[in-house]
Amino acid sequence: MADSKRINKEDTGRLLDEWSKEFSVSVPSRENGMPAMLPWDGKDTSFLEWYRNTVIPPKANFFPPYEKMFDFQKGAEGYHLELPPSDKQKQLIFGIRPCDARALTILDTVFQDTYQDPYYLSRRANTVLVGLGCTNPYDSCFCTSLGISPGESTDVDLMFTDTGDGFFIEPVSDKGRELLAATGGLEDGLEADEARAKDVKEAAYRKITRRIDTGDIQQRLAACFENQDYWEKVAAKCVSCGICTFLCPTCYCFDINDELSQDEGTRFRSWDSCSFPIYTRMPMENPRQEKWRRVRQKVCHKYWFYPVNLDITACTGCGRCIRLCPVNWDITQTLNNLPASS
Amino acid sequence: MEQRLRSEVKALLEQGKIDRVIGFEPGSLKFTTTPLITSDGGDVDHLVINPFIVNNLSVYLTGTSGRVGIVAKGCDSRSIVSLIQDNKVLRENVVIIGIPCSGVIDLTKVERLAGKDRDELDDIVRQGDKITVTVGGERKEFPASEVLFDNCLGCEFPTPREYDILLDEPVTPTPDKAISEQKLDSLREMPPEQRWQFWKEEFSRCIRCYACRNVCPACFCERCFVEESEPQWVLPVPRWQDNLIFQVIRSIHVAGRCTDCGECERACPVNIPLRSLTREMCNLAEELFNYKVGIDKEAPPLFVAYELEEAEDLIR
Structure with missing residues (x-):
């Protein structure tokens, strides 16, 4: 060169x-x-x-x-x-x-x-x-x-x-x-x-030997979106902490908070996570009260909604979410085991 | 033990004595296990017991319906007892499958000793008090005391006291408080200013992922005080001051419920030595109230019990 x-x-x-x-x-x-x-x-x-x-x-x-x-x-x-x-x-x-x-x-x-x-x-x-x-x-x-x-x-x-x-x-x-x-x-x-x-x-x-099949992933996710049994099963061990999202290099959700004293204050933004039950409770309610819905959201957002909306998959395979998870929840297993249809 | 575990669980499921089981199966990464929560008899053959069963599975009890079989090490069984004391779990709804535990391997210690990361190690084998690590074909032997979790090294109750099935002969406790509390001792020796500086630095890197809280069976509040907005006790902004207040209040909340299982510290992705706080709470509960957590399911929880003659000392 x-x-x-x-x-x-x-x-x-x-x-x-x-x-x-x-x-x-x-x-x-x-x-x-x-x-x-x-x-x-x-x-x-x-x-x-x-x-x-x-x-x-x-x-x-x-x-x-x-x-x-x-x-x-x-x-x-x-x-x-x-x-x-x-x-x-x-x-x-x-x-x-x-x-x-x-x-x-x-x-x-x-x-x-x-x-x-x-x-x-x-x-x-x-x-x-x-x-x-x-x-x-x-x-x-x-x-x-x-x-x-x-x-x-x-x-x-x-x-x-x-x-x-x-x-x-x-x-x-x-x-x-x-x-x-x-x-x-x-x-x-x-x-x-x-x-x-x-x-x-x-x-x-x-x-690199760990693999996911991204071929028809949007279709496969769509096909089992309503498969509550599957999502409940894969979500069972998740403890709803923020590790996989906070330490994900592509997750960007943030919360906004004011620190107030009398007539002045400071506005901060800080990392937020769709894994948390109280996520989005500030503007209204979290539409995903149950854990399996939150786990499904995280997976679908990265591999389905993001590609549809922004033409790019929101995962780089860095593996932090697997390596740092305290219960070894593994997104590659969740994706590879998706049932063919609901 | 593993074979017996599988056959016991299979029988419990078949006889309808439990609706589901909470145990461990092999993890997706080398030298890891992962919680298995299932009602499917077909999954039972995945159940394992090995020196890598890190999680305190009792954290799942409050969120699991029906009658549950649960695999429990000594510390986990005490957490279950504590949950029973707090009325979060009904004794008749759990079948405790006790594992006499001789300690769990702390992979961070192995990595440090071997000079390699977990996934670069070929093998880790435990035989009694010796742990053999193979790296690049070379075998290195370490005493268990260098490789087990700090909390395991100080464990007074390795064998579950509360159980329905005990999978093996009880393990003789060999707690070594000095080794187990090394980090804590070095903190005790620091002048207060230095200790303040230490915690300020540690909590500066907290990202408030709440893994410490969410893996903790004693943290069973339906709504944590950090999530209150009226009044807002702590901002969700991970500044060191807010982080420290969160953790100090959490430590006090779990005092009398913490069994020193060490999960908070293990789960922390940024390596904050949280057990130094929670272990101190265990020590204080013992020193001030002669109370050991999770020993007697009939006893009232420490901070729920109240005797008039205690009050004056406490207030003073």
């Missing part, structure tokens, strides 16, 4: 240093007790050894667990709103996995639908995504069933492939091409690197 580059692994820190001059750089970090994309401390590159994927998905870097929307004061002539200063800082996320990068493309469809969400979109516009292909996917990963390759991505700006001692670097977007051109200290990619990278990508692809 003509515009590809290469770098030795031991020079990763230097590269991140250089990028830190222009960007706020985030990398996989366990500093906060579990893996998440956190600001680079300027020295630690040990994540290159342990990093497989984060617990907190990188969606949190754009759509955090909670954020202030605005402050407000009540005055004589109504309410005065004060927006938080818009975040102009350019950020660079280093090491995002192809599944999580695709998840951002999926989230874009929601946050720039009829309403343009300024909080999410300004962060997206200010961010460069540097992807890092998987070499060691988890046994819970099933990205290949969703048309994603663990080693490749069209959803990042630059793509890194681990070739053993170093990385093979490919620009994916114009943004990535510009960044690469402006980055010093990189050697041109060699044909041997490219060949090695191809092998690594193919090997990663083959390592």
Whole structure:
């Protein structure tokens, strides 16, 4: 590849240093007790050894667990709103996995639908995504069933492939091409690197053995939508916590709350989950009182309603919902065991 | 034990003594099990007992109708007793199938010792007090005390005291309070400011998924105080202050009901050491009231009982 580059692994820190001059750089970090994309401390590159994927998905870097929307004061002539200063800082996320990068493309469809969400979109516009292909996917990963390759991505700006001692670097977007051109200290990619990278990508692809059949999934979900017995059976062990939705890289539901004191206050938004019995009880009632309806909603939203409404499946096969579930509720089993008809 | 479990459950279902069973079946990931809740006799052969049966299945009792057979380790059976004391479960509606339990393997500890993630391990085998982990063809042996859950290491009642069927001979308890409360001890030694800072940091990463609450059999409130909006005791916004208040109130609510099953801490996706709070509640219940949870189904629940001579000390 003509515009590809290469770098030795031991020079990763230097590269991140250089990028830190222009960007706020985030990398996989366990500093906060579990893996998440956190600001680079300027020295630690040990994540290159342990990093497989984060617990907190990188969606949190754009759509955090909670954020202030605005402050407000009540005055004589109504309410005065004060927006938080818009975040102009350019950020660079280093090491995002192809599944999580695709998840951002999926989230874009929601946050720039009829309403343009300024909080999410300004962060997206200010961010460069540097992807890092998987070499060691988890046994819970099933990205290949969703048309994603663990080693490749069209959803990042630059793509890194681990070739053993170093990385093979490919620009994916114009943004990535510009960044690469402006980055010093990189050697041109060699044909041997490219060949090695191809092998690594193919090997990663083959390592993913968990599968779902997405062929006629909308029809199959529609056919058993009314099959209460099935949904009750698969929902029985669910404890209705928020792990699978909060830590899903594509789930975007949020709640809005005001903190009030006298005539002023702050409006926050924070992650919400369709698994919770009290979901949407604020505007009215939750139409899904029974657990099986909530489980059905989660599955159908991702694989049926989302594709119909936004032409994209809201699952990337990252496997967090399986890996982190306290009762091992497994969406791939629910999908693969769908009865042929009700 | 597994064979006997299956035949007992099959018989109970066939004789109509139970409508459904709550047990464990193999999980979809390596070294995991998953709750099996079924009325279908055909599922009974999936039931397993192994050192990975982590869940406290009694959490499902309040939401399950009819007469229920339930597989229970020592701690789980105490949770069932506690639910009976609180009138959340009727004794005659449950058939407790007791497992004398010699502890459950904490995969996080295995991963740390082996230097590999769960799915990268070839095998984990328990034989008595030794646990052999095979990684990349290489066998490593660890004493159970390094690999079992902290709460298991301090367990005083490994064998269910309340049961209808006991699947094996009782296990002799070997509680080691010091090992079991290592984390808690390090917190006790901290000056208050440092301890405050510790919890502030821990609760800064809470995302309020409520897994801790939802896996907890003692958290049986139909409406949790965090979900009240009039008045709103705590905002659903996961700021550390709100998170801490949520967890402190939850810990106090489960005091006298918590059996130290450790599920809250295990379920937490962001690794907050919640058991340090709940274990301390167990200790306090014992120190202040000489009360061990889930031992006597006839006893009134700790904070429901009231004796006049206690009141003054409490208020003072």
